[in-house]
Amino acid sequence: MKADPAVQRRLLDLAEVDAELSRAxxxxRTMPELAEITEAEKAVQTRRDAQVAIQTQLDDLDREVARQEKEIDAVRAREERDRALLAGGTVGAKQLTDLEHELATLERRQGVLEDDLLELMERREAVEMDGKHAGVELARAEEKLADGVRRRDENLTDIGTxxxxxxxxxxxxxxxxxxxxxAVYERRRxxxxxxxxxxxARRCGACxxxxxxxxxxxxxxxxxxxxIxxxxxxxxxxxxxxxxL
Incomplete structure (x- = not known):
């Protein structure tokens, strides 16, 4: 193949342009921000999942607290009714004994329920603290992800230019x-x-x-x-x- 030497020298300009395009x-493809973003996205998802799990625990505890409070209210209502009967003085001796026994039983039951409720509230408080910590960790992970995305986008803008x-x-x-x-140039490239x-200096600039x-x-x-x-x-x-030469 023949080509004017001046035209062949223009291939060097073309090769330089293509080399810079290849580098870009x-x-x-390989900017470190891509790997950082992938890891940050995983971290964000992990912390979001942790928040969902904690919220599920809180919802379950709230339902249990509500059930416990409802049961305590029922015991208190029964106790108030029995005490009203006693105060009325209209019950016989046998019923009086039964009411006194029932009141003692209700009092013990209320004590047990209140202890259980206190334990539930303490558990809820601990889980709520976990939720606050998880929220902080999620915010940090999201901030790190946003930073990686920002730097990636800046690099992409620079590369695009x-x-x-x-x-x-x-x-x-x-x-x-x-x-x-x-055609020969493109095929070799x-x-x-x-x-x-x-x-x-007798050395190929490519290999x-x-x-x-x-x-x-x-x-x-x-x-x-x-x-050549x-x-x-x-x-x-x-x-x-x-x-x-």
């Missing part, structure tokens, strides 16, 4: 580029990552391998408009006074 794409500018540069470099030369590189004397002789003898490719990596080798 690599940075987009670089890509847009270099895409414009690429369009300018491609203007007037021979289609057959460009797809296969090896670098389509063209400077031959500097960094120093060419042997036989290859250097071949390149030296080739016409200036010949398109590296035997090792296939990249188009652009010759300049720096090539050491």
């Amino acid at each position: 794409q690599h940075r987009r 670089i890509e847009a500018r270099r895409a414009e540069d690429r369009t300018k470099v491609l203007s007037g580029m021979p289609a057959d030369l460009l 797809t296969q090896k990552g670098i389509g063209a590189a400077l031959l500097r 960094r391998i120093e060419l042997d004397s036989r290859e250097i002789s071949r390149i030296r003898e080739a016409p200036a408009d010949d398109v 490719e590296c035997e090792e990596c296939g990249a188009i080798l652009v010759r300049t006074p720096e090539s050491g």
Whole structure:
């Protein structure tokens, strides 16, 4: 393949643009914020799940407290009724004995229920404290996630700006580029990552391998408009006074 030496040198500009675009794409894929966000999202979900579990415990305890209070109210109402009967003086001796026995039983029952209620309230208070701590931990996790998202978005904006500018540069470099030369360049870039590189001091700028004397002789003898490719990596080798030929 033939191409004007000046056109071949433009491949170096194209390769530089593509290298920066590749770096931007690599940075987009591998920015540390992506891993941070993934971990932060897991942490947030874990703490949200913990909050849900704590709220479920609180709801269960609230229902148990309400049931206990209702039962205490029923015992108190029964006790008040019995005491009213006693105070009325209208009951016989046997009923009086039964009422006194029942009052003693109700008093013991109320004591047990109130002790149980106190224990429930203490448990609820402990769970509520856990809920407050879980809320603080969730807020911290959400703050860390928001920070990671903010930094990721800033990086993406920066990367997008670089890509847009270099895409414009690429369009300018491609203007007037021979289609057959460009096709070879794109094929090599797809296969090896670098389509063209400077031959500097007898070393390929793509694979960094120093060419042997036989290859250097071949390149030296080739016409200036010949398109030369590296035997090792296939990249188009652009010759300049720096090539050491």
